[in-house]
Amino acid sequence: MPTLTIDGIQVTVEPGTTLIEAAKQVGKSVPHFCYHKKLSIAGNCRMCLVEVEKMNKPVVSCQVTAAEGMVVKTDSEKVKNLRKNVLEFILINHPIDCPVCDQAGECKLQEYYMDHSIADSQMTEAKVHKPKRVDLGPLVVLDDERCVLCSRCIRFCDEITKTGELCFVNRGDHQTLTTFPGMKLDNLYSLNTVDICPVGALTNKDFRFACRVWFLKETPSICTGCATGCNITINHYDDKIYRYLPRENEAVNQCWLCDEGRLSYKFVNDSSRLLRPKAKTNGQASFVAPTVAMEVLVSQVEKTKPQDIVLVGSALESNENNLALKKLADLLGVTHLYYSARIVPNPSHDDFLIKADKNPNRAGVEKLGFKPLLGAAPIHSKVCIILGGLSEAEQKALQPKASGHWVMLASNEGPDTQAADLIFPTATFAEQEGTFTNFQGRVQPFAKAFEPKGDTRPASQWIEELAVRLGFCHCEASQLLRSGSG
Amino acid sequence: MEQRLTKNFKVKDSHRLEVSRAQGGYQSLAKLFQMKPEEVINQVKEAGLRGRGGAGFAAGLKWSFIPKNSGKPVYLTVNADESEPGTFKDRYILELDPHLLIEGIIAACYAIGAHVSYVYIRGEFYFPMQRLQAAIEEAYQAGLLGKNILNSGFDLEVYIHRGAGAYICGEETALLESIEGKRGHPRLKPPYPAIVGLFGCPTIINNVETIASVPYIIQNGVQAYRAVGTQKSPGTKLFCVSGHVVRPGNYERPLGYPLKNLIFEDCGGIRGGKKLKAVIPGGSSTPILDANDVETVLLDYESMEAHGSMLGSGGVIVLDDTTNMVDALGNLARFYAHESCGQCSPCREGTGWAAKILDRMLSGEGRPKDLELLRSIADNMAGKTICVLADSLSMPIWSYMKKFRGEFEAYANPNH
Numbered sequence: 001m002p003t004l005t006i007d008g009i010q011v012t013v014e015p016g017t018t019l020i021e022a023a024k025q026v027g028k029s030v031p032h033f034c035y036h037k038k039l040s041i042a043g044n045c046r047m048c049l050v051e052v053e054k055m056n057k058p059v060v061s062c063q064v065t066a067a068e069g070m071v072v073k074t075d076s077e078k079v080k081n082l083r084k085n086v087l088e089f090i091l092i093n094h095p096i097d098c099p100v101c102d103q104a105g106e107c108k109l110q111e112y113y114m115d116h117s118i119a120d121s122q123m124t125e126a127k128v129h130k131p132k133r134v135d136l137g138p139l140v141v142l143d144d145e146r147c148v149l150c151s152r153c154i155r156f157c158d159e160i161t162k163t164g165e166l167c168f169v170n171r172g173d174h175q176t177l178t179t180f181p182g183m184k185l186d187n188l189y190s191l192n193t194v195d196i197c198p199v200g201a202l203t204n205k206d207f208r209f210a211c212r213v214w215f216l217k218e219t220p221s222i223c224t225g226c227a228t229g230c231n232i233t234i235n236h237y238d239d240k241i242y243r244y245l246p247r248e249n250e251a252v253n254q255c256w257l258c259d260e261g262r263l264s265y266k267f268v269n270d271s272s273r274l275l276r277p278k279a280k281t282n283g284q285a286s287f288v289a290p291t292v293a294m295e296v297l298v299s300q301v302e303k304t305k306p307q308d309i310v311l312v313g314s315a316l317e318s319n320e321n322n323l324a325l326k327k328l329a330d331l332l333g334v335t336h337l338y339y340s341a342r343i344v345p346n347p348s349h350d351d352f353l354i355k356a357d358k359n360p361n362r363a364g365v366e367k368l369g370f371k372p373l374l375g376a377a378p379i380h381s382k383v384c385i386i387l388g389g390l391s392e393a394e395q396k397a398l399q400p401k402a403s404g405h406w407v408m409l410a411s412n413e414g415p416d417t418q419a420a421d422l423i424f425p426t427a428t429f430a431e432q433e434g435t436f437t438n439f440q441g442r443v444q445p446f447a448k449a450f451e452p453k454g455d456t457r458p459a460s461q462w463i464e465e466l467a468v469r470l471g472f473c474h475c476e477a478s479q480l481l482r483s484g485s486g
Numbered sequence: 487m488e489q490r491l492t493k494n495f496k497v498k499d500s501h502r503l504e505v506s507r508a509q510g511g512y513q514s515l516a517k518l519f520q521m522k523p524e525e526v527i528n529q530v531k532e533a534g535l536r537g538r539g540g541a542g543f544a545a546g547l548k549w550s551f552i553p554k555n556s557g558k559p560v561y562l563t564v565n566a567d568e569s570e571p572g573t574f575k576d577r578y579i580l581e582l583d584p585h586l587l588i589e590g591i592i593a594a595c596y597a598i599g600a601h602v603s604y605v606y607i608r609g610e611f612y613f614p615m616q617r618l619q620a621a622i623e624e625a626y627q628a629g630l631l632g633k634n635i636l637n638s639g640f641d642l643e644v645y646i647h648r649g650a651g652a653y654i655c656g657e658e659t660a661l662l663e664s665i666e667g668k669r670g671h672p673r674l675k676p677p678y679p680a681i682v683g684l685f686g687c688p689t690i691i692n693n694v695e696t697i698a699s700v701p702y703i704i705q706n707g708v709q710a711y712r713a714v715g716t717q718k719s720p721g722t723k724l725f726c727v728s729g730h731v732v733r734p735g736n737y738e739r740p741l742g743y744p745l746k747n748l749i750f751e752d753c754g755g756i757r758g759g760k761k762l763k764a765v766i767p768g769g770s771s772t773p774i775l776d777a778n779d780v781e782t783v784l785l786d787y788e789s790m791e792a793h794g795s796m797l798g799s800g801g802v803i804v805l806d807d808t809t810n811m812v813d814a815l816g817n818l819a820r821f822y823a824h825e826s827c828g829q830c831s832p833c834r835e836g837t838g839w840a841a842k843i844l845d846r847m848l849s850g851e852g853r854p855k856d857l858e859l860l861r862s863i864a865d866n867m868a869g870k871t872i873c874v875l876a877d878s879l880s881m882p883i884w885s886y887m888k889k890f891r892g893e894f895e896a897y898a899n900p901n902h
Binding site (some may be wrong): 041042043044046047051057058060063081085086087089090092093095121122125128148149167168170171172173174175396 | 538652654662669806823824825826827828829830831832835836837838839842843846859862866867869871872
């Protein structure tokens, strides 16, 4: 365990720790472009040069490992000058098009320039021009002039996805990033290259030109794309989701996120969102006031025996919403508890992050005692309260329904909601807080990004109101409904 | 002086095995196989053979870095990329005495425990490649390569790998990447190739001339090798003289030989009755010497260093007094900008920028600030990159501007 001094602070680190990581341990952030802790060391940007006593040359802190007695300076005048000079080199051929660059506001080059340089360019000659708007693949666009040639994206495709689509061609200041001939940047994780690109060279086709990053608010959340439950940050503005970014969690997704999950946010913004309750009269659905919808539901439940009531939870919904349904079952004495789940044909899956089970909370809903709807014996019911959506197969499992009354608590309109007699609009996971239990059994909290729109509210609130209206005292219902996540 | 590396150059058909053998080729093998590998390494160490590729690192010491019993194969890679402008010595060895190189390869591989050797030849050297390939085939047929060489129990396979025309592939780790089929980008060090080299295995990379110097040491011993040269730079070296001399060409001379004698006696002086202006002594990247330096400098590592330059690869480029030094530097800057692999920011951007400034100065658009700017580009590149390509331009920038300041000032102030 070598002990070294970094900027006057003594620190003991694990053998083999690089200076850049050792500096982190004493709270010093060394600027860098090419270094990424999940990728091999490239050492090419030369931005992380630091001064080490008794070494006659500046050393690259991403490569050199800590040794006993080392005296390292990460912010001396000499080091600051080194950075300024490296930045000058990187910037001479850079287009400096920050005003139209999507990365502006979260660009390392821009940040370091503001921190370390703020100098006018000394180069008066013409810049090197390189390809612009290169279509690298279905989701990623490259601006080669902005590229600082750090090779992070190349190493990502070589080492993480092992698909190896990217490479450099040409030499010197004409070196450019591209794909191998005949290849496209088309792997299941391609948008991570955009995340790790320190500048605006790689941009996300789904996000580019959509919103300036400084408007975006950040909310920690969980991806609902599959059972892995990758930790994400929701970037949103004006009650709209603009993108997901991976949030670091070594035990779940490290610092990555698959493309499918990353683009799974769209239902939240979608025009199919239900904003007001709907009720069917004589087969004709129309919007009704929440109080009217609730009265219909209360009267239906009141006149139905518990054994004729079926409650359907959802593997897509949070533990809290499913728990509310479970507690309602306990209050009413209902024993028919099932859950619906999203099933897609030929689901994507791999041995890294992507699970074939496309439900964020199957483990959670099963732990609460709900049974899968698919495969259950035909269910006869008079009233059926359904959380979330239903697939066609699940609708069939709930047949016959001729005399039954279907009540759905759903966020989006779909083929399933057409069949419902009564619909309560619910908030999505982005509009409420809660937890999902991933395939590992890990209970992961997510926070509310923005307020529910219109009459939407978390399903648990609708269920709680139902309980109160059915005569269970408010405090009892509240207590029951909110007593933890099971 | 006894010619060691070039003794067969003028012999007819010297590239053929029977001619080589008639001249004493492969005789060192009998002695070699009676020695233990460590003894070979020690003999080369004691002979003081220094790497002829440019850096002058002690060859025997390098060989001793190969870890014992690593459980991995060991490789010898012969660097025949010869990409430094002004250098054309290895090419002559390949063309005129390829068996001398093969003999050296056998000795070096035996010493370090390698059973496979790659000779990395620059793509442009097509004819030398053919000559070496033919020689390798002859050697296989004669039992000098392959299984159980001369009943010694020692096996060795030799392969040629042709480069595709990149200066940087003469840098030893870029060379390894290139053999592995990758882009020629120098590797971060450590680990050094002796520990993690070709295909991740311990590897020694030596220049053609270095390896070709080994048979003499095995055959004649340490004393004989040290009979010429200096204490710290023993033996002979090939000097490839080009530029404005009467008789350019390859000259094998003992280390410590006066540069002045090489130019004015051996090469017949400056052609066309012109005066000597400057000499690039060791390939294009080495700091330039002016006519005063040439009066006293000796062709060895120490004397060159004392005169602010380097022996380098032995590529001596002689410039007469008609040479425009700004033009000469501009030429070099364009070369290094073209050959920078593009990996490290300072070199990738700095070499190109320096070339643009020099081009602008040469077009009559120089500015007083240009000299300071060039100097700062050189300062900010040198020593801050993975390999020394950036330094290879920084050194000429510093030395040309220092020694020929007036010429640069004139271009920086075109209106004065």
